[in-house]
Each structure stands twice: as structure tokens, then as C-alpha cells.
Amino acid sequence: MRPEERAVREANRRVFEAKAFDHYEANPSIFESSRQREIGEILASAPRRGRLLDVGCGTGNVLRLARGLFGMCVGADLSLNLLRELRRREGFPVVLSEAAFLPFRADSCDMVSMYALVHHLVDPRPSFREAFRVLRDGGMLYLDHDPNWFFGRFYHVYYRVRHADRPGFGSREAEISEWHHTRTGGLDPRRIREWLRQAGFREVAIRYRITTNPSLPPLFRVVRALLRAAARVFPFRSLHTHFLVLARK
Numbered sequence: 001m002r003p004e005e006r007a008v009r010e011a012n013r014r015v016f017e018a019k020a021f022d023h024y025e026a027n028p029s030i031f032e033s034s035r036q037r038e039i040g041e042i043l044a045s046a047p048r049r050g051r052l053l054d055v056g057c058g059t060g061n062v063l064r065l066a067r068g069l070f071g072m073c074v075g076a077d078l079s080l081n082l083l084r085e086l087r088r089r090e091g092f093p094v095v096l097s098e099a100a101f102l103p104f105r106a107d108s109c110d111m112v113s114m115y116a117l118v119h120h121l122v123d124p125r126p127s128f129r130e131a132f133r134v135l136r137d138g139g140m141l142y143l144d145h146d147p148n149w150f151f152g153r154f155y156h157v158y159y160r161v162r163h164a165d166r167p168g169f170g171s172r173e174a175e176i177s178e179w180h181h182t183r184t185g186g187l188d189p190r191r192i193r194e195w196l197r198q199a200g201f202r203e204v205a206i207r208y209r210i211t212t213n214p215s216l217p218p219l220f221r222v223v224r225a226l227l228r229a230a231a232r233v234f235p236f237r238s239l240h241t242h243f244l245v246l247a248r249k
Helices: 003-017 021-025 033-044 061-066 080-090 125-134 149-162 172-177 189-199 218-233
Strands: 051-055 072-077 094-096 109-115 135-147 203-209 242-248
Touching: 003 080, 003 172, 021 080, 033 061, 033 109, 033 135, 051 061, 051 125, 061 072, 061 080, 061 109, 072 080, 080 094, 109 125, 125 135, 125 189, 135 149, 189 203, 189 242
Parallel strands: 051 072, 051 109, 072 094, 109 135
Antiparallel strands: 135 242, 203 242
16 A cells, blocks of 8 residues: 555544544535435435445445335444444444455445545545445446546635645645545546446446535535536536446446
């Protein structure tokens, strides 16, 4: 593992171990109602619904939305603190693990979700290979809430200037944790597709979207409205802030 990958992994561990469960649970960009509906629809579209594994499960949002849709919902995370509280509150089976080293047998899951996770990984390819390994044939990998590089390459210029003297995510360690938000301008969906196919996935579908975060400052709400209006006319990837991926084994 390269030094920068090790540094980001340890920053993720410390940042999320220190998260207050209820504060993290109130994240408006994740828990906005239309987002919740879309996530639920995606989970319900899984071709088989035996076992769901949510990697980077945090406070269990995806697990709760999947409850009743899947026979078993299991969470994996690197924060023991969040896992303990999630287990105590919701009763889901959980495991302490990293995305690149999943303690599950091959061909044991019908869906693997990684919501708001991939941008925390310097190199997500080992995690994609692990997801492929644990999925059954025909199983689905679901990635979501990652920053779109086509938009972020422009926004990143503003971000680096705006936060040149203070961390935009509150601390230096959080800046490292949010690697592809703060260091690269986002993830290139074309590269994600290529890496997933190299891992063995045979079908990879990408959907672009614009953030629904209700807590944006007024200026950013104006920008969002302009992006939405432009995106109705022009099918440009750079008009979308985020993307999601559905990949079939």
C-alpha cells in the first residue's frame, strides 16, 4: 500500500470513529426525501434479493431502506463506534472491515452497496474486486453519492481558492478523508466503468444527477437551479454534480 493510501485509510478510520451517530444521521444531502425514494427504488430493482451487504454502512441508512426488500441486510464499516451504535439501535448484523478486505465467502451476496464511499478511497480497484468476489452470478454492485469529476474539475478550482487557508470539511484530517472531494475534483465515471469491467463486471450503467441537498447556501441554490435548467436542454456530463453506478456480475 502506498504511503498516501495508508494516510487516507487512517484518516478515514479516525474521522469516522469520532463521528457522533445522531449528528451524522442528520446529514441533509443524504436524508433528503427524494434521495431516499431513489435509493429505495434502486434497492428494489436488484434482480435477486437474498443478502445485501452495505459496505461503509455508517448509521445504516441503506440498511434501513433495504429492510423488508432483502432476506438479510448486513453492514460493514471501519468505525467500531458507529457499528456498535447501529447494532444496538437497529439490530442489523455488522462486521468491522475495510472495503478491500471483506470477511465473506465468495458468491455469498446478491447486492453490494457502497453509498458515499468510493470518494474516500485513493484507489477503489481492490474494493471493486472484493465486491465482485462476494457477489453471486447476476448480483449487483451499487455505487452512489460520489462527486462527478466532469463538474468537479471546475468546482475544484473554486474550492481550493475558497479554502486555501482553512479546511472546507472542518479539519485537516477530514480533508484527507474526503480525498476525491478535496484533492482530485471528483471521480471520473469513465474510469470507474473501466475499472469495474477489469474487475469482471459485465454490465455497468452510469446515471448522472444534480445534488438535492436542502441545506445549500442561497448562492449555491441559484447555481443548482441554473444547472437543472441547463441540463434539461443540454445533455452535458459537466452539468451534474454526482453520479451513481449499477454494475452486474
